[in-house]
Amino acid sequence: MAFIGGQGSAEIIPDLQASPIEFPISIQGILPDENGKPVPNGSHDITFSIYNEASGVTRLWQDSQSLVSSGGLFDTLLGxxxxxxxxILNVSSGTYLGVKVGDDSELDPRIRFAYAPYAIHAVASGGSDTLDGFGSSDFVLKGKVYAPGSVTVAVSSYSPYSFSILDEDGTVGTYSDLVIGLDGLVFISYY
Incomplete structure (x- = not known):
């Protein structure tokens, strides 16, 4: 979606909103049958669960997927x-993955999640809360941004942000206040 504002200066203020962020986890494995041999090739319903204990019942997350295996091998992205x-993935206190195939009981033992090498570096880094020595407060917008003339904003896909648009008088225009003119251009209507 793209729209063009009317004459005069405008101020665009992003309004950050909470949204689910995906952190998929790559999982590969071999599915065993009751004798420990790889399951036959084909589709298998697998339930993945994350627990905070190696053998406890406190489930933190769960998802079921239908996966195709070849020679018992499968791979997927959790999340x-x-x-x-x-x-949920607080590996310092222990986080475990449980795997259940079809109606069988969950495989034992559960798999403990561990740090990846780059994650260890990020946690151990003394400057992990800075960017080139600057803290997050150094990147806060401290003033107004004016765009004289018309304003063009292009959105190529959905994002978890919304915008409020202020004209030079401080009058607010929002998505519901956008009007399409006879020329096909969108402008802010605040009357």
Whole structure:
């Protein structure tokens, strides 16, 4: 969607909104049958669960997928259809993956999540809360941004942001206040 504002200066203020963020986890494995041999090739319903204990019942996350295996091998992304909140993967206190194939009981033992090498570096880095020595407060907009003349905003896909548009008098225009003119251009209507 693109729209063009009317004459005069305008101010665009992003309004950040909470939205689910995807952190998919790549999982590969071999599905065993009851004798420990790889399951036959084909589609298998698999339920993945994340727990905070190696053998407890406190489930933090769960998702079921239908996966195709070849020689018992499968691969998938956990969190692609049901996002996993980052706080769930608290590996310092222990987080475990349970895998259940079809109607069988969950495979034992559960798999403990561990840090990836780059994650260890990020956690151990003394400057992990800065960018080139600057803190997040150094990147806060401290004033108004004016765009004299017309304003063009192009959105190529949905994002978790919304915008309020102020004209030079401080009058607010929002998506519901946008009007399409006879020339096909969109302008802010605040009357």
């Amino acid at each position: 692609k259809s049901k996002p996993i909140a980052p706080y």
